[in-house]
Amino acid sequence: MSQEVFNKVQQAVNEKFPGAIESAELTFNFPAFVIKKEFIHQVLEFLKTDEEQNFHFLTDLTGFQTADEKQLGVIYHLHNMIKNHRVRIKTFFDINKPEIPTATDLWDGANWMERETFDFYGVKFKGHPNLKRILNMDEMDIHPLRKEFPLEDQTREDKDDKMFGR
Amino acid sequence: MSKKENKNITAEAIEEKEYSILNLGPTHPATHGIFQNVLKMDGEIIHEATPTVGYIHRAFEKLAERRPYNQITPITDRLNYCSSPINNMGWHMTVEKLINAEIPKRVQYMRVIVMELARIADHLICNSVIGVDTGAMTGFLYIFQWREKIYDIYESICGARLTTNIGRIGGFEREWSPKTWELINDFVKNYPKALTEFTNLLERNKIFMDRTINCGPISAEMALNYSFTGPNLRAAGVDYDVRVATPYSSYEDFDFIIPVGTSGDTYDRFMVRQEEMWQSLKIIEQAIKNMPKEGGFHADVPDFYLPPKEEVYNNMEALIYHFKIVMGETDVPKGEIYHSVEGGNGELGYYLVSDGGRTPYRLHFRRPCFIYYQAYPEMIKGGMLSDAIITMSSMNVIAGELDA
Numbered sequence: 001m002s003q004e005v006f007n008k009v010q011q012a013v014n015e016k017f018p019g020a021i022e023s024a025e026l027t028f029n030f031p032a033f034v035i036k037k038e039f040i041h042q043v044l045e046f047l048k049t050d051e052e053q054n055f056h057f058l059t060d061l062t063g064f065q066t067a068d069e070k071q072l073g074v075i076y077h078l079h080n081m082i083k084n085h086r087v088r089i090k091t092f093f094d095i096n097k098p099e100i101p102t103a104t105d106l107w108d109g110a111n112w113m114e115r116e117t118f119d120f121y122g123v124k125f126k127g128h129p130n131l132k133r134i135l136n137m138d139e140m141d142i143h144p145l146r147k148e149f150p151l152e153d154q155t156r157e158d159k160d161d162k163m164f165g166r
Numbered sequence: 167m168s169k170k171e172n173k174n175i176t177a178e179a180i181e182e183k184e185y186s187i188l189n190l191g192p193t194h195p196a197t198h199g200i201f202q203n204v205l206k207m208d209g210e211i212i213h214e215a216t217p218t219v220g221y222i223h224r225a226f227e228k229l230a231e232r233r234p235y236n237q238i239t240p241i242t243d244r245l246n247y248c249s250s251p252i253n254n255m256g257w258h259m260t261v262e263k264l265i266n267a268e269i270p271k272r273v274q275y276m277r278v279i280v281m282e283l284a285r286i287a288d289h290l291i292c293n294s295v296i297g298v299d300t301g302a303m304t305g306f307l308y309i310f311q312w313r314e315k316i317y318d319i320y321e322s323i324c325g326a327r328l329t330t331n332i333g334r335i336g337g338f339e340r341e342w343s344p345k346t347w348e349l350i351n352d353f354v355k356n357y358p359k360a361l362t363e364f365t366n367l368l369e370r371n372k373i374f375m376d377r378t379i380n381c382g383p384i385s386a387e388m389a390l391n392y393s394f395t396g397p398n399l400r401a402a403g404v405d406y407d408v409r410v411a412t413p414y415s416s417y418e419d420f421d422f423i424i425p426v427g428t429s430g431d432t433y434d435r436f437m438v439r440q441e442e443m444w445q446s447l448k449i450i451e452q453a454i455k456n457m458p459k460e461g462g463f464h465a466d467v468p469d470f471y472l473p474p475k476e477e478v479y480n481n482m483e484a485l486i487y488h489f490k491i492v493m494g495e496t497d498v499p500k501g502e503i504y505h506s507v508e509g510g511n512g513e514l515g516y517y518l519v520s521d522g523g524r525t526p527y528r529l530h531f532r533r534p535c536f537i538y539y540q541a542y543p544e545m546i547k548g549g550m551l552s553d554a555i556i557t558m559s560s561m562n563v564i565a566g567e568l569d570a
Contacts (some may be wrong), residue, residue, distance in 0.1 A: 026264060028503050058393050060504075060515055061534040077504060077532075081390075081404070084411050088504065105344070111392030112540040117199065120227070135220035135569060144228060151232045 005085045006031035012053060016046055032088040040091045041101040047078060047087070048106055055087060057078045061103065061113035063121035065095070065147050072098050072121055102128040119163075120145035167397040171332050185563040188551070192221050192284055196555045198295060199565030203542075204553075215543035219536075223569040226401040229477030230529040234494025235261050236257075236335055236470065238529070242331035245531060246567040249288035249510035250330045251280045251320065256507035258514040261335045264501050265467065272461030273337045274451045279350065280323070280332060281415070281507075282446040282453075284320055286357075286509030289397070292562040296436055297368055299556045300377045305367045312360055317355055320370040322346040336471040337464025354450055361443060369440065375433060382545045383431040389565045389567040392541040395534050396512025398561055401438045404428030419456070420449045432553075469496050495524055511535050511562055 004121045013021055013033070018040035025032055026079035035043050047055040064073035065096040076089040093100060102125040103110040114125045122143035125131055133140065142149060191202040200221040206214040226241050233241070242253040255277050262269060290313055292304040318329040322345050324332040333339065368374045384394070389402040399406055407424045409417040425441035425546040427434030464471050468487045477484035490496050500522040517531030536562065545561075546554040 015380065028506055030502075032502065037294045057390055059506075060517060060530070062517060062530040062532075064519070064528055067527070077515070077517070081406050081411070084506075088502075108388075109537055109540065112536065113393075116536075121447065133220075135223040137220075144225065151228065 001030040001085075002026060002031055005087065009033065009047070009053065011065055011085055012050070013043055013046070017043060030086065030088055030091060033144075034090045034092065037091050037093045038102060039093055040089070042102070043104060044076065044089065047089070053080070054082065055085070057104070058107040058109055058113075059086070061110055061117065061118040063123055063145065064090070065145070066092065067120065067147075069093055069147050072123055074100055074117060074123060076103070096113075098123045099126055100124070101126050104128055119143070122146070168217065183208065190551075190554070192218075196299065196557060196559075199563060199568070201539075201563070201565060201568060205550065205551070205554070207374045210552075212546050212549055212551060212554055215546055217539065219539070219544060221537040221569065221570050222545060222565055223357065226531065227529055230526055232525055234496065234524050235498060235526070236491065237494060238526070239333075239335075240329065240331045242531075244330055244566050245533060245570060246288070246510055246514070246535070246564045247328060247558045248291050248562075248564055251284040251332045252288075252507060252509050253331060253514060255281055255333050255415070256505065256509070256516060258333055258335050258454045259497050259507065260503055260505040260518055261498070262465075262467075263505055264503050264518065264520060265470065267336055267465050267470075269415075269465045269469045269542055270288070270458075270461035272458045272547045273463060273465065274341065275457050276338060276463070277333070277415050278417065278420070278453045279450050280320075282449045283316050283319060283350075283353070285508075285510055288562070289314050290490050291441075292435055292510075292559070293439050294364070294557055295370075295559045296378070296432065297374070300374055302368065302371075305364050308359070309360060309364045310355075312357055315349070315357075319346060319349045320350055320355065320417060326368075334471055336467040339464070350450070350454065354447060354454070357445075358447065359495060361440075361447075365440060369437070371411070378433040378436060378556060378560070379431060380429070381432040381553045382549065382560065383429050384541065385430060385546055388541070388544070390428060392544075393543070394512070395440060396509065397438045398430070398435060398538055399512065401434035401565065403428050403429035407515050408506050410440045412506070414505070414507060420452050422449050428547055432556050435560045476481045490553070497522060497524055506532065509534060511564065512538070512566065529568055533570055535563050539563050539568055 010054055011025050017039050020035055020043055022034040022036055032082050047053045050144045057079040059077040059079045062075050062098045064075055072095050073092040078087050114128055117123050118131055120143055184205045185208055186206050188205045190205055191197045192200050202218040204216045205212050217563055230238050239254050239257055242257045243250040245253050288429055290309055294309045297305040297491045303553055321327050322332050386402040386404050389399050403426050405424045405426050422445040425438050427438050439530040472491055473484035473487055478488045498520050501520050504515060506513045512534030517530040518526055519528040
């Protein structure tokens with residue numbers, strides 16, 4: 001079934017927005033599409049409002065950082081509850097210019113999820129009504145989930161703990 | 167209660183009106199958790215609400231990026247701590263999907279029993295607390311001992327009561343003892359009586375109905391727009407349940423119904439949770455009845471499941487596996503996974519990206535509480551302060567899940 005969804009969505013998006021899909025894959029029975037940043041809002045709007053696609057439910061929205069630390073991403077999980085189809089939409093952009101149109105005009109539920117993504121990755125959602133930190137304190141000046149802030153290294157040697165040494 | 171509008175008040179008069187500011191929280195006994203709401207009040211009517219969350223944020227997603235897969239289970243306990251086994255099982259199933267493990271039917275049925283017990287514990291707290299907030303302490307005190315009995319079952323399975331860390335990747339840590347089965351059978355036999363008593367106390371109680379009907383309602387369209395899931399969405403009239411939509415852990419074998427409400431108010435949410443407890447009992451009964459005799463208590467995934475101690479001492483392979491698991495040096499395949507389970511509050515999703523190493527590259531928890539709590543200001547606007555309190559408890563906002 002997911003293969004069918006995959007083909008359908010790919011075809012529909014390709015017809016409507018030629019060149020918008022950067023890559024597409026079907027992993028673990030889950031259709032996933034990487035959409036170019038310029039098209040992301042239009043594609044989301046199309047997938048939500050188009051009667052055939054009808055991905056009316058925003059399951060999840062979250063941030064991502066690529067392994068080369070040069071790009072940030074935003075990942076949307078959409079759901080068509082009537083046909084029980086799910087699709088994952090991804091978009092990537094330069095880490096130095098992390099700007100992307102908001103999805104709050106499509107789903108009210110995107111509001112806090114985008115605030116969380118801004119909080120942890122520093123993605124600036126253009127047009128968001130209230131883009132403030134949500135879980136971390138307002139005074140914080142970093143975006144902690146970025147890979148440039150590693151957690152404590154387990155192999156460090158300056159800690160001396162003879163009883164429970166590691 | 168419904169809001170009454172006074173037609174005589176003109177626009178100018180409203181602008182001149184002075185509102186009073188009320189801080190509800192962060193540590194208020196009525197909020198049942200640590201989150202703050204700054205309410206702009208007109209007398210006792212709420213004009214505007216600004217929620218602040220994040221008081222118990224513990225950076226789980228960051229922590230998970232350094233931890234081996236089996237060490238992430240205790241983190242998931244602390245999301246929705248009223249039903250931690252569901253979170254644990256959801257995480258195990260996510261990893262099992264990634265490593266493509268085949269889980270024996272018997273383990274799946276055992277998991278269903280534990281998850282449904284957890285759902286009962288979760289709903290039971292929520293519903294009895296709605297009672298407390300409307301002034302009915304009795305139901306809460308009586309029904310709470312049944313949560314203790316569920317915790318006894320957890321304890322006999324895994325040794326812990328609240329933050330359970332129950333099960334392992336691949337199955338359960340040990341075979342359930344006869345004592346466990348005895349406790350489960352006792353629970354299934356005796357709980358309906360207690361639940362009936364609780365039902366009689368509240369469900370058709372005139373005071374309770376007057377207090378909760380039409381309080382904090384939400385329409386189905388708005389609930390979907392705000393990405394509601396779980397009992398709160400079903401109370402609004404949408405029959406979406408992950409257990410039925412995308413069955414996991416053999417839920418397709420069980421016969422149960424999804425209760426739905428109509429108006430999405432506090433009473434509907436209460437009733438949906440009540441009915442779900444009955445359905446959970448039905449599922450547990452079926453699971454006990456149809457439990458396969460054969461199949462053991464874990465799958466054959468030596469990379470993730472600790473070998474028995476005798477083998478570790480006598481067998482080289484077992485020793486290697488033991489060492490690798492304990493030191494957290496097991497690599498997993500590359501992959502990108504979204505797996506969701508029906509948690510106590512709704513669709514609990516795990517978005518996991520693995521780069522082939524010993525820890526996840528990225529792990530995101532889709533926490534239903536966090537997502538639906540943002541509709542709270544919208545739901546209480548124009549209502550009374552006391553309605554806001556029961557709306558919050560009927561939404562079952564759990565601080566641990568809210569803040570992750």
